[in-house]
Amino acid sequence: MAPLNTISTLSNESAKVIIAACEAKARSMGLSMNIAVVDASTHLLSFSRMDGAKLTSISIAIDKAFTAAGHRVGTHTYKEAVWPGGPAFGIWNSNGNRFTTIGGGLPILGKKGEVLGAVGCSTGTPAQDQEVAAAGVAAVERFIRSEDGVKARL
Structure with a gap:
């Protein structure tokens, strides 16, 4: 067993790619968004x-x-589980009330399924927020693949 773990996480450059996408x-959807990127x-x-993004959506x-x-x-996966009587009812009270079940948060996964970070978008409907977040995930996945390709050629 190794005494230390090494984790892969998003870089600031990757975060810029996500935000731009x-x-x-x-903009293409006619929306203004609050966009957050977190590391692993x-x-x-x-x-x-x-x-024009909603001020109340910053923390969301x-x-x-x-x-x-x-x-x-993704945060949308909890939609059906959080109703009264559901298996995750009350989960929003966990983690200092930071846990959210509103669509628009997506993890960014590495090649081995490890979490590299995540993006969260808010101001539109949950479906719109998720669509915007998905654009960021797709862009950073392309960026990571291109970076891996550059490193492989060096």
């Missing part, structure tokens, strides 16, 4: 509040990213 997607340890790495975007990274699944 999310902003572009939101759920700590805020980057944040963007587009002009951050909490969506926190939840997606910490629980390794």
